[in-house]
Amino acid sequence: MNLKQMAGIEAAKYVEDGMIVGLGTGSTAKFMVDEIGRRVREEGLSIIGVTTSKETERQAQELGIPLKGIDEVPYVDLTIDGADEISEDFQGIKGGGAALLFEKIVATYSKKCIWIVDESKLVKKLGKFPLPVEVVPYGSQQLVHLFKEQGYAPVLRTTDAGQILVTDGGHYIIDLHLEEITDPIALGTYLDQLVGVVEHGLFLQIVSTVIVGGESGPKTIHVP
Incomplete structure (x- = not known):
């Protein structure tokens, strides 16, 4: 494995019957969604999933996980998602999979992450890890x-085919x-105040538990 x-797989153990669960996006989250799908199918686990991208939505639908949109639920009990970097004080960078806006919305309305x-x-x-900043297309070159000028070495993200990447929300990164x-x-705070910036990949003061896959098995860290 x-x-x-x-x-x-370890994170999926935290999902309980009756929960509304935020389903993250990316290569690590994919394994978690697969495992939740297995539990729904084989164990009769009863949950509602709230997805953070079209990609995860397709995967969850194929697995038979019942879904609702973020605006159709009162809150989210638990969101499980990957991260691109986690610092010693448990701040994170996310958005390598271009889903940072929807991921942050779901995380913000979650009781636990x-x-x-x-x-x-x-x-x-x-x-x-390069910090993703999601921006509206209009004025993106100005940003x-x-x-x-700030010395941030910005690169407009493109697809493998060389086209400008467009997020699920219709933005650039x-x-x-x-x-x-x-x-x-x-x-x-600086990025939040810039006109044309929709969201950024700094996920601060938001995570409750970190599960790390290591050679000796999964390690669970509860954030103080």
Whole structure:
């Protein structure tokens, strides 16, 4: 079993009958959704899923997981999602799979959030992984220029075919190559205030539990 799969299966154990569950997006979350689908099918687990992307929605539908939209539920009991980087103080960067806006909306309305990762995602400080910033297309080049002036080494994200990537929300993503983020909260506040920025990939003060897939088995860290 690979480390991502190990973390995904371990996290699915936290899902209980009657829960409304946020289903994350990405390679690690995919294993978790598969396992929840297996539990629905084989164990009669009864839940409602709220997906964070069209990709996860398709997967959950194929597995027979009942779904509702975020605006059709009063809240989410638990969201399980991957992360691209987690710092020592449990702040995160997400959005490598281009689903950061919907992921953050679902996480914000969740009572608890579990992140599932392999050991490589744990870092001292955030920033080696490029920070995604989701922006409206109109004026996006102005933001690229602004970020260049700030020394953020911005790159407009493209698809494998070389087209500009468009998110599920109809936006573009500018990846900031920062190397190290010394003050994630200050950077998040700055990005929040920029006109044309819809959301950014800094997930701060949001996670309750981190499950790490490692060679010796899954390790669960409860965030203080």
